Amino acid sequence: MNAAVMTSGALCLCGQVPIAQASARASVGGSEKGRVPALLRAVDGASLVSKSSSCRSSYLGVQVKETQRSARMRKSTASGGSARAEIYIEEAGSGTAVIYREDEEKSSESSGPTTMKGWTYSEYGAAKDVLKFEDSIPVPEVKPDEVLVEVKAAALNPVDGKRRIGKFKATDSELPHVPGYDVAGVVVKVGSDVTKFKEGDEIYANVSEAALNQPRQYGSLAQYTAVQEKLLAIKPKNLSFAEAASLPLAIETAQEAFDRANLKEGQTVLITGGAGGVGSLAIQLAKNVYGASHVATTASTGKLNFMKSLGADKVIDYKNEKFEELSDKYDVVLDTVGECSKCVKVVKEGGAVIALTGALEPPGVRFVVTSNGDNLAKLTPYLESGKVKPVIDSKGPFKFSQVVEAFEYLETGRATGKIVIGPVE
Incomplete structure (x- = not known):
């Protein structure tokens, strides 16, 4: 025999419950009255489902208890501060069956700003x-x-x-x-x-x-x-x-670029545009996370010392030098500024050029960055130890009212x- 609990506006039914008598009408008083289903019935063949998104129903088993026929409710506190409501049917000589339980959890369904x-x-x-x-x-x-x-x-x-x-x-x-x-x-x-x-x-x-x-x-x-x-x-x-x-987006971009290029410890890296959002993090990742033996970057004259403070071994002043005309060759070149045609001239045979923007030429690799929280989590030890540091432009943070200016x-x-x-x- 299945037990059905009829509530106002929702049908919440729990598992098979052995009840001796065919039915029992709820008799509830006190402040709990409004929380108890109006009718408790034992119904042959009832489907046990829940149509209420705010409750979880489950069969709790049978407890033997000699008492008169009645129904009552108990409200207790479950783990996490949840309120638990349990409905009992008590039948003389046959025991007590818990046929309904509703957990009111601290829910994400709760009302909030709209x-x-x-x-x-x-x-x-x-x-x-x-x-x-x-x-x-x-x-x-x-x-x-x-x-x-x-x-x-x-x-x-x-x-x-x-x-x-x-x-x-x-x-x-x-x-x-x-x-x-x-x-x-x-x-x-x-x-x-x-x-x-x-x-x-x-x-x-x-x-x-x-x-x-x-x-x-x-x-x-x-x-x-x-x-x-x-x-x-x-x-x-x-x-x-x-x-x-x-x-997030900048560090994930640099991280995925180096992963796709298969950057290994001891290899050499060139990063164009080292002062930008991606470049400033890529320098630190290449040196302190991936273990590159030599990291070079390009920047304007006024930012050369700052690039070195981030870990760059060589900083090329693009206003006075053309990196593509230098003799140095690199295992991995990360192009953040759209100079792929120049970058392919300085990559070693078998190396990789990763272009974030602009036209792409072989042996370049193009990809769309895929965000992943697990990848961010992998960088937590480096961020918390200070081996990788955020770089925020000195004009910021901008106020929320200044988004156009930003x-x-x-x-x-x-x-x-x-x-x-x-x-x-």
Whole structure:
């Protein structure tokens, strides 16, 4: 015999429960009355399902107890602060069967803000023409494999500007957009399938798995953003939100470039554009993570000493020297500025050129960076030990109200490291 519990507006049924009598009507008093199903019935052949998304039902077994026929409810505290409601049917001479249990967990289903402040654009164009500040953007819905992040800081990348002017419109997500790939913040809601993160976790991430292929419609330049669990990593303890936000896309780009080039300990590396967001991190990764024996980079005259402070063994002043005319050859060349035709002249036979922009020539390798939280997590020891340090342009962090100015500065190409926006509020 199956036991059915009829509740107002929802049917929550639990496993097979042996009950001697055909039915028992609930008799409940006190303040708990409103929480007890109005009717408890033993029904032959009832299907045991749950149509209530806010409860989890399960059969708890039979407890022998001699007492008169009645129904009662017990409310207790389960692990994690959950409230547990258990309904008992007590039958004289046959024992007590628990036929219903509802766990009210601290749930990601709980109510929260429905609108947020943020930056949007509904058409492609220049920052000053299309970027608008809105104060009633819908907060993104959280899918089962996602978390909702309260954004504390965000950062800009060159791809943000290129996307905004429509360079990738053929593969872009639907307008309007909230721009921004890089985020650092606090988890405030978790989807039902999320297992590695919880509310209150301080995280950082690139919110779009593939930067150019259907990037997320609602990015990081708003008070909240939804992010897939697989893209997240716990923020290194020693970094501020602004520092953490400066990292994800740039450091993942450098990391994946070196992995695809199969950079090995003891090899030599040339990085063009060492002062940029990717370049400044690539120098540190090549030297301190991958173990390159010699790292060279290009930079302008005023940034030579800074490049050396990041670990570069040789800094080529591109205003006074042409790196492609020098005699040095490298195992791996990472081109961050679109000079692939020059880079192929300085790579060793059997080496690799990784081009992030511009035309590509053999033996170059082109790829689209794939965001992955596990890859970020691998770098945590290097970030927490200081072997790899975020590089934030001295003009930042920009205020949340200055996103247009931040984009315009990004597009001058003169920034050192990353352009960060924060706090986001």
